[in-house]
Amino acid sequence: MLALKDISFGYTETTILHNITFSVKSGQNIAVIGESGCGKSTLLKLIYGLYDTDAGAITYKGEAVTGPKYNLVPGMPYMKYLAQDFDLMPYTTAAENVGAFLSNIYQEQKQQRIQELLQIVEMEAFADRKVKYLSGGQQQRIALAKVLALEPEVLLLDEPFSHIDNFRKNALRRNLFAYLKSKNVTVIVATHDSTDALSFADETIVLKNGRVVDKGPSRELYYKPKDKYAASLFGEVNEIKLELLTLTQNADETVLLYPHQLLVAENGPLTVTVKQCYFKGSHYLVKAALGRQVIFFDHYKELPANAEVTLAVNRNAFG
Numbered sequence: 001m002l003a004l005k006d007i008s009f010g011y012t013e014t015t016i017l018h019n020i021t022f023s024v025k026s027g028q029n030i031a032v033i034g035e036s037g038c039g040k041s042t043l044l045k046l047i048y049g050l051y052d053t054d055a056g057a058i059t060y061k062g063e064a065v066t067g068p069k070y071n072l073v074p075g076m077p078y079m080k081y082l083a084q085d086f087d088l089m090p091y092t093t094a095a096e097n098v099g100a101f102l103s104n105i106y107q108e109q110k111q112q113r114i115q116e117l118l119q120i121v122e123m124e125a126f127a128d129r130k131v132k133y134l135s136g137g138q139q140q141r142i143a144l145a146k147v148l149a150l151e152p153e154v155l156l157l158d159e160p161f162s163h164i165d166n167f168r169k170n171a172l173r174r175n176l177f178a179y180l181k182s183k184n185v186t187v188i189v190a191t192h193d194s195t196d197a198l199s200f201a202d203e204t205i206v207l208k209n210g211r212v213v214d215k216g217p218s219r220e221l222y223y224k225p226k227d228k229y230a231a232s233l234f235g236e237v238n239e240i241k242l243e244l245l246t247l248t249q250n251a252d253e254t255v256l257l258y259p260h261q262l263l264v265a266e267n268g269p270l271t272v273t274v275k276q277c278y279f280k281g282s283h284y285l286v287k288a289a290l291g292r293q294v295i296f297f298d299h300y301k302e303l304p305a306n307a308e309v310t311l312a313v314n315r316n317a318f319g
């Protein structure tokens with residue numbers, strides 16, 4: 001088990017991470033989400049041992065994870081960390097980068113392992129191409145293969161699909177996370193993409209201003225977000241006064257609803273004015289006005305601007 005206990009850290013006198021506490025079971029996939037600058041990347045670097053904590057302790061299987069004060073070469077040997085800058089050797093081939101950490105004693109096994117990893121990231125055709133001639137997305141895929149080479153017990157991924165186009169991203173995510181599950185690798189992914197959390201993470205950690213503000217099973221966090229900040233990390237969200245939906249007398253009570261949790265209904269309790277429609281392929285995302293408040297809802301067809309429609313809660317859209 002990987003455990004963090006009351007971790008605090010700052011690059012200067014200003015503290016960036018505050019009293020971070022959580023644990024990760026062996027083989028779990030954990031997503032860390034939050035707005036830019038909330039401390040996601042810094043958290044991964046601390047877990048890897050690139051920095052010394054200002055307070056608290058990090059342990060793995062009961063042993064301390066230590067930083068540069070205790071290690072000539074920072075970083076724990078049983079972990080691998082994929083940074084956003086990839087850390088590749090530009091003047092060597094893709095295959096040479098992937099095999100950089102593999103032993104040269106058994107060449108046949110090494111080449112088989114390199115081929116296996118290139119297949120996982122769908123880069124077999126570029127094995128002999130120098131990294132400097134690869135696109136950003138291709139380099140990111142090679143960097144992923146490289147950190148997998150020695151089969152780490154813990155893998156820390158910082159925005160691992162940010163440079164990869166959607167055509168490749170979805171298949172790559174499925175292949176990569178299925179492979180990691182089969183190898184029982186513990187994974188922590190810092191990401192802006194809610195798909196990483198909802199589709200693949202066993203649990204999600206929400207960071208805000210360097211603090212853990214929520215943690216739990218990804219599905220649970222999605223359907224029962226702690227606040228609007230947490231909900232907004234999964235996409236557009238509406239905060240609606242409950243009295244407008246149920247005629248409650250408590251004027252301060254609100255409910256958080258995603259666009260798909262609202263639907264156009266005859267004589268619905270919310271009367272809104274359509275402003276814009278955005279085509280999403282399977283549906284339209286409609287931006288509307290409820291008085292001075294902006295409301296988003298999904299609809300199966302485009303609605304004319306300035307049209308008035310009434311909305312109700314979609315009772316079938318709550319998991």
